Amino acid sequence: MMKVVGVIGGGAAGLCAARHILASPGLCPVVWEKAQQVGGTWVYTPQTGTDQHGLPIHSSMYENLKTNLPKELMGFPDYPFPTDEEDSFIHHTKVLKYLERYAEHFNLKPHIKFGHNVELVKPSVNDSKTSWEVTVVDLATQTSITTVCDAVIVCNGHYSVPRIPEVKDIEKYKGKQIHSHDYREPSPYKDARVVVLGASASGLDISLELAAVAKEVILSHNLPIKISSALPPNVRQVRGVVAAKEDGFIFADGSSAQADVIMYCTGYDYTFPFLAQECGIKVENNIVQPLYKHIVNTTHPTMGFIGIPFQVCPFLLFDFQVQYFVKYLSGDMTLPSKKEMDHAVVTEMGEHSSKGIALRHYHRLEQQQWLYNDDLASLAGLPYLPPVVGHLHNALRVIRKNHLMTYKTSCFKITGPESFEKSGSILRGSTERHCDSGVDSGVAERHSDTPTFPEITWHSRQTLPQITF
Numbered sequence: 001m002m003k004v005v006g007v008i009g010g011g012a013a014g015l016c017a018a019r020h021i022l023a024s025p026g027l028c029p030v031v032w033e034k035a036q037q038v039g040g041t042w043v044y045t046p047q048t049g050t051d052q053h054g055l056p057i058h059s060s061m062y063e064n065l066k067t068n069l070p071k072e073l074m075g076f077p078d079y080p081f082p083t084d085e086e087d088s089f090i091h092h093t094k095v096l097k098y099l100e101r102y103a104e105h106f107n108l109k110p111h112i113k114f115g116h117n118v119e120l121v122k123p124s125v126n127d128s129k130t131s132w133e134v135t136v137v138d139l140a141t142q143t144s145i146t147t148v149c150d151a152v153i154v155c156n157g158h159y160s161v162p163r164i165p166e167v168k169d170i171e172k173y174k175g176k177q178i179h180s181h182d183y184r185e186p187s188p189y190k191d192a193r194v195v196v197l198g199a200s201a202s203g204l205d206i207s208l209e210l211a212a213v214a215k216e217v218i219l220s221h222n223l224p225i226k227i228s229s230a231l232p233p234n235v236r237q238v239r240g241v242v243a244a245k246e247d248g249f250i251f252a253d254g255s256s257a258q259a260d261v262i263m264y265c266t267g268y269d270y271t272f273p274f275l276a277q278e279c280g281i282k283v284e285n286n287i288v289q290p291l292y293k294h295i296v297n298t299t300h301p302t303m304g305f306i307g308i309p310f311q312v313c314p315f316l317l318f319d320f321q322v323q324y325f326v327k328y329l330s331g332d333m334t335l336p337s338k339k340e341m342d343h344a345v346v347t348e349m350g351e352h353s354s355k356g357i358a359l360r361h362y363h364r365l366e367q368q369q370w371l372y373n374d375d376l377a378s379l380a381g382l383p384y385l386p387p388v389v390g391h392l393h394n395a396l397r398v399i400r401k402n403h404l405m406t407y408k409t410s411c412f413k414i415t416g417p418e419s420f421e422k423s424g425s426i427l428r429g430s431t432e433r434h435c436d437s438g439v440d441s442g443v444a445e446r447h448s449d450t451p452t453f454p455e456i457t458w459h460s461r462q463t464l465p466q467i468t469f
């Protein structure tokens with residue numbers, strides 16, 4: 001009998017899940033998507049706040065955003081971005097178009113219930129077999145429907161619910177406060193003095209947009225390092241905010257500045273408001289647990305999560321995560337016992353801490369993503385990514401670090417399993433990949449007092465074939 005796999009969300013992760021479930025005999029997907037279209041994050045809307053159904057706006061996309069990864073590193077391994085487009089760093093509308101084409105190519109839309117908001121997911125255990133009751137509201141009719149599934153894949157995205165830090169005396173501040181989730185375009189900030197708090201992808205990219213119109217952008221961050229790239233003349237870096245005043249902010253380096261606006265680019269919270277307590281999932285200190293391999297709910301292993309790791313090449317990683325989990329659901333692969341999986345999670349967290357990395361960065365894989373993808377590939381018997389992917393990513397990190405203002409004008413072309421071209425010159429990477437600093441966004445230089453991390457030598461990968469692009 002067919003096993004029904006419920007998929008929550010029709011963004012890139014949910015589409016990828018549906019695509020591989022459909023390809024697996026014996027499994028059949030039901031995807032619930034609260035929006036009327038696929039794409040999730042990539043569905044831009046100028047609206048902020050709530051939508052016509054009173055639900056919070058999901059996407060944090062802004063009008064002029066171009067990708068911060070080249071499209072050559074963004075596509076799913078079995079469905080690359082079209083190569084007729086020369087630019088590597090593309091406008092967000094092109095990513096949405098790509099995801100729509102992906103959905104059409106794999107005939108996913110008949111399996112997606114659009115305008116359906118998942119409200120409750122509850123396990124039901126009978127004779128030691130877990131099934132899942134998924135209660136969904138049809139937003140057009142406000143009717144509630146419960147479907148029983150054999151497995152559930154959670155793909156609800158994690159860049160929607162703003163994380164806003166507590167700032168001492170913030171109630172005294174008379175200026176405007178906004179989170180990057182609600183940022184759409186720079187014109188409202190003309191001639192303003194803006195404190196941008198946080199210097200990861202949003203903080204940096206939005207600072208550059210604001211600098212074109214604002215009087216001054218004060219980039220405030222607590223990275224152990226300074227952004228080393230040239231920045232526009234009206235952008236200056238200070239340490240993190242320690243307190244607010246009526247007309248501005250005090251920073252950890254003792255300086256202070258007047259500001260008309262504070263733009264919180266302080267990231268997002270993982271939230272799963274539809275998971276009943278019996279699911280056994282909790283989020284603490286930015287860690288979703290207990291998840292084996294950042295995917296499997298160890299309490300009820302027929303529940304998987306796609307897309308929890310961050311600072312990765314998302315679509316590539318989703319594809320490995322989905323294929324790994326689907327292999328398990330289809331019975332082609334077994335998982336260790338709950339005890340062994342929980343032990344593996346605790347061990348991994350211990351190793352993470354022993355490297356001096358904050359536990360809130362446990363899901364931040366960065367350079368570890370290649371080992372992680374290979375691990376999933378080897379366990380599930382999947383082809384590995386070709387070395388060029390890591391090589392290109394390493395080159396990108398260097399270019400981004402040194403040329404923050406202009407890196408998005410670079411063009412890359414993959415020319416073979418080990419080589420790529422950038423602006424005409426062929427670059428070859430080393431055959432070893434190294435664990436690098438673990439520093440945010442890859443654009444900053446390490447201070448001498450920052451701990452260094454041990455190098456990891458890339459595993460030999462002789463046994464399985466590579467994906468060809």
Ligand SMILES: Cc1cc2nc3c(=O)[nH]c(=O)nc-3n(C[C@H](O)[C@H](O)[C@H](O)COP(=O)(O)OP(=O)(O)OC[C@H]3O[C@@H](n4cnc5c(N)ncnc54)[C@H](O)[C@@H]3O)c2cc1C
Pocket residue numbers: 008009010011012013014032033034035038039040041042058060061062065066067068069074116117118119155156157158159274306307313314315
């Ligand atoms: C501003 C910004 C820029 C980015 N730029 C890049 C980039 O350049 N390159 C890159 O590779 N990645 C980028 N990312 C990361 C991006 O989020 C991922 O690439 C990817 O799109 C995430 O896909 P997802 O499916 O996990 O989540 P989402 O795209 O967020 O999709 C989740 C889906 O689940 C639906 N959903 C949520 N809750 C429910 C519910 N209860 N019921 C029904 N449906 C629900 C949502 O409506 C949504 O459609 C960016 C992210 C942001 C925020």
Ligand SMILES: NC(=O)c1ccc[n+]([C@@H]2O[C@H](COP(=O)([O-])OP(=O)(O)OC[C@H]3O[C@@H](n4cnc5c(N)ncnc54)[C@H](OP(=O)(O)O)[C@@H]3O)[C@@H](O)[C@H]2O)c1
Pocket residue numbers: 065066067068069159165180197198199200201202203205220221222240241265266267268311360440
């Ligand atoms: N295509 C693009 O150009 C583009 C643009 C924007 C965003 N994005 C994507 O969107 C996703 C989210 O990125 P994001 O930058 O919004 O979130 P993020 O990567 O989670 O970064 C948030 C940053 O804010 C810092 N922070 C949190 N609280 C702080 C505080 N009180 N004081 C100072 N700093 C604080 C965090 O530091 P800690 O980590 O130390 O807590 C972190 O560096 C990523 O996938 C990113 O690639 C892409």
